[in-house]
Amino acid sequence: MPLAYLLRRVAFMIFVVWSAITLLFFLPRLSPINPVRERFAELQRSTGWAPRDLERLVKVYEVKFGLNKPLHEQYVDYMSSLLRGDLGYSIMRYPRTVGDLIAQALPWTIGLLSVTTLLTFGIGTGIGALAAWPRSPQWVKGLVTPLVVLAAIPPYLLGLLLIYFIAFRAKLLPMGGAYTLGRFTGPELSFPFLLDVARHAILPALSLILSTVGFWALGMRGMGVTVQGEDYVTFAEHKGLSLRRIFYAYYVRNAILPQVTALALAFGSIVSSGILVEYLYGFPGLGSLLNAAILANDFFVIYGIGLITILAVAVSMMVVDLLYPLLDPRIRYTRA
Amino acid sequence: MAIALDPQAPLIAQPSRWTLVLRYLRRNPSLPLGLVLLIFLVGFGVIGSLLIDTSTRAYPLAAPPVQPPSAEYPLGTDRDGRDLLAVMVRGVLLTGAVGLMAGTVGIVVGTTVGFVAGYFGGWVDAVIRWLTEVLMTIPPLVLQVIIASTIVDKNKVTIFTMAGVASVLAWMGTARMVRAQVLSLRERAFVNMARLSGMSNLEIIFRELMPNMLPYLAASFVGAVMGAIGASFGLEALGLGPVREPTIGMTIRWAVYHSAIFNQWWWWVLWPVLALILIFASLALINRGLDELANPRVRRTE
Amino acid sequence: GGGAAPEPTQPEVAPTEALEPIPGAPSERPRAPVNLKEVPRNRTLIVNYGGAGGQYTNQGITNPWAIGFNHQEGNALLWEPLFYYSVFANKEIPWLAESGEYNEDYTELTIKMRPGAEWSDGVPITSADVKYTLDTLIENDALNYHAQVAEAVKEVQAPDERTVIIRFNKPSPRFKFEILSLKFDTGIPILPKHVMEQMYDVVAVPGDDDMVHSGMFNTVQTPQQKIFDLREDWWGFKTGFQKKPDVERVLMIPISDMTTTAQRVVNNEVDATLDMRPSLIRSVVEQNPKIITHTGRQEPLGYVDWWPNSLWVNTQLPPYNNPDVRWAISLALDRDTIDRFVFNGVKLTTIFPYPEYEPLKPYLDRVRPRGEALGAGRFSLEESAARMQRAGFTKDAEGFWVKDGQRVNATIHGFEVIHADIAPILVEMLRRGGFEASVNFGTDAFQRMVDGQPGLYLYGHGGSLIDPYATLELYHSRSSQPTQAGIGGSNRFSRYNNPEFDRVVDEMSVIPPGDSRLNALFEKAMDIYWGEMIDIPLIQWLHRIPYNTTYWTNWPTQENPYLNGAFWHYTFPLLVLNLKAAA
Amino acid sequence: MTPLLELRNVSKAYMRGVFGRERFVALQGVDLALDEARPTIIAIAGESGSGKSTLGLLVLGLLQPTEGVVLYRGKAVSTLRGADYQRFRREVQAVFQDPFAVFNPFYKVDHLLQVPIEKFKLARSRHEARRMMEDALQAVGLRPEEVLGRYPHQLSGGQRQRIAVARALVLKPRLLVADEPVSMVDASLRAAILESLRRMRDEHGISILYITHDLTTAYHVADSILVLYAGRVVEAGEVERVIRAPKHPYTQLLIDSIPWPDVTQPWGSKPLAKREGERASVGSGCRFAPRCPSAMPHCWQRVPPLYRLAPEHVVACYLYESEQAAQADIARA
Amino acid sequence: MTLQESPVLRVRDLRVTYYTDAGRVTAVNGVSFDLAAGERLGLVGESGCGKSTLALALMRMIKPPGRIESGSAVVRTEHGEMDLLALDEESMRKARLSVISYIPQGAMNALNPVLRVGQQMLDALQAHAPHLSRAEMRARAEAALASVELPKDVFDRYPHELSGGMKQRVCIAIGILLSPRVIIADEPTSALDVVVQRQVMETLQRVQEQLGAALILIGHDMGLMAQVTHRVAVMYAGQFVEVSPVQAMFTQPLHPYTQALIQSLPRLDNRGVFRSLPGVAPSLLRLPSGCVFHPRCAQVMEVCRREPPPAVHTADARFVLCHLYGDDENVAPRATLTTSPQEVRR
Numbered sequence A: 001m002p003l004a005y006l007l008r009r010v011a012f013m014i015f016v017v018w019s020a021i022t023l024l025f026f027l028p029r030l031s032p033i034n035p036v037r038e039r040f041a042e043l044q045r046s047t048g049w050a051p052r053d054l055e056r057l058v059k060v061y062e063v064k065f066g067l068n069k070p071l072h073e074q075y076v077d078y079m080s081s082l083l084r085g086d087l088g089y090s091i092m093r094y095p096r097t098v099g100d101l102i103a104q105a106l107p108w109t110i111g112l113l114s115v116t117t118l119l120t121f122g123i124g125t126g127i128g129a130l131a132a133w134p135r136s137p138q139w140v141k142g143l144v145t146p147l148v149v150l151a152a153i154p155p156y157l158l159g160l161l162l163i164y165f166i167a168f169r170a171k172l173l174p175m176g177g178a179y180t181l182g183r184f185t186g187p188e189l190s191f192p193f194l195l196d197v198a199r200h201a202i203l204p205a206l207s208l209i210l211s212t213v214g215f216w217a218l219g220m221r222g223m224g225v226t227v228q229g230e231d232y233v234t235f236a237e238h239k240g241l242s243l244r245r246i247f248y249a250y251y252v253r254n255a256i257l258p259q260v261t262a263l264a265l266a267f268g269s270i271v272s273s274g275i276l277v278e279y280l281y282g283f284p285g286l287g288s289l290l291n292a293a294i295l296a297n298d299f300f301v302i303y304g305i306g307l308i309t310i311l312a313v314a315v316s317m318m319v320v321d322l323l324y325p326l327l328d329p330r331i332r333y334t335r336a
Numbered sequence B: 001m002a003i004a005l006d007p008q009a010p011l012i013a014q015p016s017r018w019t020l021v022l023r024y025l026r027r028n029p030s031l032p033l034g035l036v037l038l039i040f041l042v043g044f045g046v047i048g049s050l051l052i053d054t055s056t057r058a059y060p061l062a063a064p065p066v067q068p069p070s071a072e073y074p075l076g077t078d079r080d081g082r083d084l085l086a087v088m089v090r091g092v093l094l095t096g097a098v099g100l101m102a103g104t105v106g107i108v109v110g111t112t113v114g115f116v117a118g119y120f121g122g123w124v125d126a127v128i129r130w131l132t133e134v135l136m137t138i139p140p141l142v143l144q145v146i147i148a149s150t151i152v153d154k155n156k157v158t159i160f161t162m163a164g165v166a167s168v169l170a171w172m173g174t175a176r177m178v179r180a181q182v183l184s185l186r187e188r189a190f191v192n193m194a195r196l197s198g199m200s201n202l203e204i205i206f207r208e209l210m211p212n213m214l215p216y217l218a219a220s221f222v223g224a225v226m227g228a229i230g231a232s233f234g235l236e237a238l239g240l241g242p243v244r245e246p247t248i249g250m251t252i253r254w255a256v257y258h259s260a261i262f263n264q265w266w267w268w269v270l271w272p273v274l275a276l277i278l279i280f281a282s283l284a285l286i287n288r289g290l291d292e293l294a295n296p297r298v299r300r301t302e
Numbered sequence C: 001g002g003g004a005a006p007e008p009t010q011p012e013v014a015p016t017e018a019l020e021p022i023p024g025a026p027s028e029r030p031r032a033p034v035n036l037k038e039v040p041r042n043r044t045l046i047v048n049y050g051g052a053g054g055q056y057t058n059q060g061i062t063n064p065w066a067i068g069f070n071h072q073e074g075n076a077l078l079w080e081p082l083f084y085y086s087v088f089a090n091k092e093i094p095w096l097a098e099s100g101e102y103n104e105d106y107t108e109l110t111i112k113m114r115p116g117a118e119w120s121d122g123v124p125i126t127s128a129d130v131k132y133t134l135d136t137l138i139e140n141d142a143l144n145y146h147a148q149v150a151e152a153v154k155e156v157q158a159p160d161e162r163t164v165i166i167r168f169n170k171p172s173p174r175f176k177f178e179i180l181s182l183k184f185d186t187g188i189p190i191l192p193k194h195v196m197e198q199m200y201d202v203v204a205v206p207g208d209d210d211m212v213h214s215g216m217f218n219t220v221q222t223p224q225q226k227i228f229d230l231r232e233d234w235w236g237f238k239t240g241f242q243k244k245p246d247v248e249r250v251l252m253i254p255i256s257d258m259t260t261t262a263q264r265v266v267n268n269e270v271d272a273t274l275d276m277r278p279s280l281i282r283s284v285v286e287q288n289p290k291i292i293t294h295t296g297r298q299e300p301l302g303y304v305d306w307w308p309n310s311l312w313v314n315t316q317l318p319p320y321n322n323p324d325v326r327w328a329i330s331l332a333l334d335r336d337t338i339d340r341f342v343f344n345g346v347k348l349t350t351i352f353p354y355p356e357y358e359p360l361k362p363y364l365d366r367v368r369p370r371g372e373a374l375g376a377g378r379f380s381l382e383e384s385a386a387r388m389q390r391a392g393f394t395k396d397a398e399g400f401w402v403k404d405g406q407r408v409n410a411t412i413h414g415f416e417v418i419h420a421d422i423a424p425i426l427v428e429m430l431r432r433g434g435f436e437a438s439v440n441f442g443t444d445a446f447q448r449m450v451d452g453q454p455g456l457y458l459y460g461h462g463g464s465l466i467d468p469y470a471t472l473e474l475y476h477s478r479s480s481q482p483t484q485a486g487i488g489g490s491n492r493f494s495r496y497n498n499p500e501f502d503r504v505v506d507e508m509s510v511i512p513p514g515d516s517r518l519n520a521l522f523e524k525a526m527d528i529y530w531g532e533m534i535d536i537p538l539i540q541w542l543h544r545i546p547y548n549t550t551y552w553t554n555w556p557t558q559e560n561p562y563l564n565g566a567f568w569h570y571t572f573p574l575l576v577l578n579l580k581a582a583a
Numbered sequence D: 001m002t003p004l005l006e007l008r009n010v011s012k013a014y015m016r017g018v019f020g021r022e023r024f025v026a027l028q029g030v031d032l033a034l035d036e037a038r039p040t041i042i043a044i045a046g047e048s049g050s051g052k053s054t055l056g057l058l059v060l061g062l063l064q065p066t067e068g069v070v071l072y073r074g075k076a077v078s079t080l081r082g083a084d085y086q087r088f089r090r091e092v093q094a095v096f097q098d099p100f101a102v103f104n105p106f107y108k109v110d111h112l113l114q115v116p117i118e119k120f121k122l123a124r125s126r127h128e129a130r131r132m133m134e135d136a137l138q139a140v141g142l143r144p145e146e147v148l149g150r151y152p153h154q155l156s157g158g159q160r161q162r163i164a165v166a167r168a169l170v171l172k173p174r175l176l177v178a179d180e181p182v183s184m185v186d187a188s189l190r191a192a193i194l195e196s197l198r199r200m201r202d203e204h205g206i207s208i209l210y211i212t213h214d215l216t217t218a219y220h221v222a223d224s225i226l227v228l229y230a231g232r233v234v235e236a237g238e239v240e241r242v243i244r245a246p247k248h249p250y251t252q253l254l255i256d257s258i259p260w261p262d263v264t265q266p267w268g269s270k271p272l273a274k275r276e277g278e279r280a281s282v283g284s285g286c287r288f289a290p291r292c293p294s295a296m297p298h299c300w301q302r303v304p305p306l307y308r309l310a311p312e313h314v315v316a317c318y319l320y321e322s323e324q325a326a327q328a329d330i331a332r333a
Numbered sequence E: 001m002t003l004q005e006s007p008v009l010r011v012r013d014l015r016v017t018y019y020t021d022a023g024r025v026t027a028v029n030g031v032s033f034d035l036a037a038g039e040r041l042g043l044v045g046e047s048g049c050g051k052s053t054l055a056l057a058l059m060r061m062i063k064p065p066g067r068i069e070s071g072s073a074v075v076r077t078e079h080g081e082m083d084l085l086a087l088d089e090e091s092m093r094k095a096r097l098s099v100i101s102y103i104p105q106g107a108m109n110a111l112n113p114v115l116r117v118g119q120q121m122l123d124a125l126q127a128h129a130p131h132l133s134r135a136e137m138r139a140r141a142e143a144a145l146a147s148v149e150l151p152k153d154v155f156d157r158y159p160h161e162l163s164g165g166m167k168q169r170v171c172i173a174i175g176i177l178l179s180p181r182v183i184i185a186d187e188p189t190s191a192l193d194v195v196v197q198r199q200v201m202e203t204l205q206r207v208q209e210q211l212g213a214a215l216i217l218i219g220h221d222m223g224l225m226a227q228v229t230h231r232v233a234v235m236y237a238g239q240f241v242e243v244s245p246v247q248a249m250f251t252q253p254l255h256p257y258t259q260a261l262i263q264s265l266p267r268l269d270n271r272g273v274f275r276s277l278p279g280v281a282p283s284l285l286r287l288p289s290g291c292v293f294h295p296r297c298a299q300v301m302e303v304c305r306r307e308p309p310p311a312v313h314t315a316d317a318r319f320v321l322c323h324l325y326g327d328d329e330n331v332a333p334r335a336t337l338t339t340s341p342q343e344v345r346r
């Protein structure tokens, strides 16, 4: 790989990340919400915490969070502390730091969502490919529509239905949480714990899979249709290759290219895609954290999670860009 | 020396356009099925609005609370006393409109941007790529919430603003994919041929490349509409939607809020879900029915 | 354990050092799992409560002075006051104090401390701790109750280990009840002087699981759960002050979704939870015969909370600054319809900003006829229209009131979790009355109320329990701020400003509860309240809390009203002490 | 006067390999000129992969040369803008080598003919357009009602190729790049189509770059011929001379290898040398050296320049070193 | 030329129809022929007359809307005879490439753009000779590439990095990879220069002779036919109108269409003279009555317009479909030939 290209691409990625962070920094500040005051107000509502002179206190904390400074100074502060790896304090959970909150939530999200994303991708793409494959039985071809229809049900509602029928009525699986509370005080590396986590993860994973698998199937089916009838597929048949080999190497292999890009993006956006499901199942991942942060207008946590997502997406897009020519040799770096 | 045609050679009549259309529909039954569904839904909304005074019946206090379906309230009523038949009539139209508006904006912008970037390359591509990547990296929900929350006067939140917010982020995925496709398509000889035929860049994009991406675009469109409806649900869930309007999303939202499933008020959940299912089923079927148009090679026997 | 790990004393953080790492600030790196003893299910009380987005956001903030401390999510089990108060039993329960006596004119309060009480690190709890607690409240303006205490208290003395003498600036007959007693969400706990003094900043140190405390539980907290385990060595057991309860562990888990929570209760996974919407609690009770409520298995399936809700009005904002408009709105609301739609026919609508509690009843009954005579709670669109016309409004083509080409912006602000059942109904009724209404459940609803931007907002009154003063004080002009300037303290959204009203309230403040002089003043105040329609009283707040009797019995009920059942209130320890394991 | 088309020292290198590291020179230092006044059919011959199509794409402006410049009416093609560009597009047309890929699979084959007629406003009415299409199709032996309205994949290779030729006939450009236009049609039709190409030159003054490896047809239809080997011109000149008396050993091999439709004439008398790994071994010398029966030591050292053997005949081979060395430019002769 | 007694391929009454919007296209209309082991049969005819369709039908690769209506195609292998058109799917799949292989026309797009050439060859070996080791497979693939004069490094290249001719040669290499009994080469060299053509055809011939396989060479290049094949079949509008040994074909073409074809061949001696057959091939949608060639026939007779011509098998193993030659096997040609017979050396 030409070093020059690699450097260019990395530079571009850094530029993208910087732009996104900048945008993310300024956008919430355009909104009229004052997170500190909202935080205190929320405290008042929920706990009766009620200092008489709230406004003065708001000022004090604005200073603590640096929110009193002119915007450009805040920006410089924020950027320089980012470079030091310091994500600052959470407003809603002051004096906890954003870094700590994220460190705690991240493994859960990665665990649940990377597995489900891969599963969904595999299942959806597989079904989509089969649906466009001329030799599939009729019922397989018809499979995409019901999957798409499943995706039509809002994930939140789908989750509720699953909880109601599978966990509540049939009592097959737990109704939520990441592990059996009370039985385990916190994450530990033991077999019973992992088993327990897996049991808890089934329903959230299922809701995610059911509500997104249709999109993958739909996308793949679309690409499969265009690849169909290409001469190289025909020639592969002339060669007497097994259907399986034709299917994988000459059909799926060619049709899947755009899906791979989508997968990279999906990986980047697992945080926001899982937000509702994580929330519904009380799954302690980044999605729940983000949800809480949005509800509390906690800028700094939003930035922190935003930053993670931005990095994840930017890096995965870069990786896809760098790897794409390996998948599709017709595309060359020189023109990328 | 000219090659003269044999005057005696019999002329072959091409079947008429309509015959061809009919044959197409017969070969691809999912298209008419999808269309019929769509027409049914639109008809349900339009005719329903004519027959029922949705401006009162789709709002609270129009009927006694939580009535199961009956002769008087064919689809039942909800906890706030909305007549669910009226709610569905209006909801299908409103939600359909939000989805369509946002989906269309998303797909149109995404496709255009993707094509422009992929086809022209150079700095145009660089700028577009930068913009899409930047917007794509930011968690969409965060952006939407921020945008929506800057709309200070919630009275002014209509389904239009919601569609607007939902569509702001609906185009990047499409744009990126389209760009990738264009990169590989534009190397094809028929693009060169089109250029020799005097087509402008824009025409090459829209007349030569675009049709070849139809199946993808159709899938994308279905995805965009769904995405937009999903996004509108998200906004509604956060109280950033037109709270009073009986969209399908709000209806589901209220049903969830009042634990309709647990309380076994099945009708309150069933109808909106059914409506969504029908909307998406019709889109998916239409999408499927367009295969042959997009790739004539997949055509099956009569 | 033990609070013996004092944080090194640090200089106060100057405001300019914003975002600099705070020295000694806690880190929340995943800790090694704590090995807790096994507690069987029938000795564990599991409650589903709190959290945001399905997880706790404040776990480990156990220091009551730290910003973000929340007594509701279990921490009430860690801290103790001088007195508890149970409104249903209508009695004061001395706790760390053995007694507390006012002098004749309510300018001095003498407290005797209970002997044998000690902190979890074994240090005795003495009058010095009480003095420290109050002194710090007076000094540190970042603390809750700072203003109230600083205003009232002249001086705190601790002449000996067991005696505290509080001298007041003026007669303060309610100080003991309002400040020193824990009930519902109000009052202060006593904090350990020897620990707090080591902190570089008492509002910045969260405390964590090993915070030295006095309550009968120890805690382990993660975002997923808060575990409270009974302390065998609690001073109350050692001194024989209390008998060991059956509850050995309290497990508190965050709520992600109310329906799921209901299902957990039905499945016996959870013993009690947050109060529920009317239909939900009915379904819960129907689906599990073991589940009871305050009123057993009969409607209204709950008890009245101290938080009656009004449709609050920004009395500074046109057109709501016109009492006619406020009255027109009240007249446009059909209370019967609200009862029917929202509360399954249980009559919960009210004309009072007061909960109808036993101690308050005599006062309320006295003024009720006056309110009814004025038309409070009446539904009449004609009268409403007449009021609007008097205020200079006319109806436009669509039937909405307009003045100077402007419709009335009747957007109701509120909180989705608690107001989503009533708000749409109100909106519809207002629209029928000609007000262009809608709902705003935005994440910033609170901020808007604070800023005074909206004209209408739904909220409760954290006010009176035993006499009418506290609620009236909410409308005192000292908490009224100009619009845009934010607001004062707790639950104070009123921007009402009326010197005459203030005078009445001020007069009441020095008269002790129960004194008959209050009656006339109260009548006067309520005449102003209703006459001006300062806010539009709507409903009593009902706590419909499901109690699952599968594992635990002796819940506080109508028959056995030893407490209100809200375990998230400061009185949680009293509930725990009373629960009995099911046979 | 400025020539219609001029190539000055044109080279084209492709980037190859996954990471575009390998530079592959497909065409090297080609000069060529065409006069408008003297419409000519120039055959471009050479083995497959010798750069014929690349040359065509360069002329069409669809590729940019890495070195040198392609001039159309005196202006560099890559810089043409506005009206000049329109004119260039209108006047320079092509029949591409691969008749499968030039069709957009989405459209019926009509599209290929319709678009240029519409874009260049060749017809005043739809009726006239239809007429033109039918005429052109008939001229290449296709039955309009049979091919129109069909999708490309429903036609045979030869049918598609002929449609592409028909398109060129409709357009009547000034310059036509015809890349293997008749490789897929039978002998009788081939004759007919080549005949119509020649008539285009005669009646409409159209110059044609006839790219082919079929020397028999080149011989019949072209005026002059340019033989490429591995991206370089090895021999060029008047077709009669080159075919009848080839000078370069490669041209000789080519002519020798023509399969004559005559059972009595054996196919090829010269032995075929192995070509294994030839490119790598060449280094800086003549590219044909490894296969050349008469290769001399210095053939391996330096690329031979073009030697002019006659006013209309140049050859790049040291065998003719003794002859007057020509400026490497047949056009300026 | 030694033709074995029993043919390696026996095709009988093959009919293929495409069902198009405009109507039914009978692309192969009752074709029968035999092919001996080691024989090279040329298949010529106007473009669109059904040559590729015939080949595809033998491969059982006619896709909708096309359909094989009738016929049989029996191949003789060491394991006995099999009717390709009656095999089950799996056996047919196995037969492809190992029993009968097809080198497609327009090889440009026949290679998967995202797989290396070598991989696409290995795939074929994997499918039919899974017992080979990877090294053996690679060796065989490289040998095949070498036999079509491609450098070794092509194995590791992607198709788009090859010129058209190189791609075509890759397809040929794949076609001979498994030593099939019958090789169908559909214009295998139309994109190749003559030198390579010669090399490729020599290779094809060599391999084919070594294997004793039969070769069907589809093409337009009569020169190639003359140089390579033993027999030539002339196809017109879906039918074989003449099948003759190659010398006879060039010296004494029987069918008027064949005669026209031979006449239109370019020669070195008359530069610039094009002679072509007037008229256009009939539409396969509506074939003319009687003899399909009659509208363009220089020697058309009344009977030609009415009746389909008889299949005539002459004594010297030639076949012609023409009214000129009576219906009796031994009848001598009634018409005079336009080219005079010559002594043929072969």
Ligand SMILES: Nc1ncnc2c1ncn2[C@@H]1O[C@H](COP(=O)(O)OP(=O)(O)OP(=O)(O)O)[C@@H](O)[C@H]1O
Binding pocket: D014, D015, D016, D024, D025, D026, D046, D047, D048, D049, D050, D051, D052, D053, D054, D055, D097, D213, E160, E161, E162, E163, E164, E165, E166, E191, E192, E193
């Ligand atoms: N896009 C490309 N990238 C890399 N190499 C290429 C590309 N296009 C062509 N080549 C190489 O350039 C050389 C010349 O190709 P070109 O297509 O011009 O040959 P040609 O003379 O037309 O051959 P043919 O007769 O087979 O069509 C070949 O070796 C080919 O592999």
Ligand SMILES: Nc1ncnc2c1ncn2[C@@H]1O[C@H](COP(=O)(O)OP(=O)(O)OP(=O)(O)O)[C@@H](O)[C@H]1O
Binding pocket: D153, D154, D155, D156, D157, D158, D159, D184, E018, E019, E020, E025, E027, E045, E046, E047, E048, E049, E050, E051, E052, E053, E054, E064, E065, E066, E105, E284
């Ligand atoms: N998929 C198809 N659908 C409809 N008609 C088809 C299809 N494929 C081929 N045809 C028609 O069948 C006839 C025979 O086509 P075929 O490809 O066999 O011709 P060919 O003899 O190979 O011609 P060429 O020499 O040009 O390749 C043609 O008229 C063609 O238009």
Ligand SMILES: [Mg+2]
Binding pocket: D052, D053, D054, D097, D179, E164
């Ligand atoms: Mg070429």
Ligand SMILES: [Mg+2]
Binding pocket: D156, D157, D158, E051, E052, E053, E105, E186
């Ligand atoms: Mg063919």
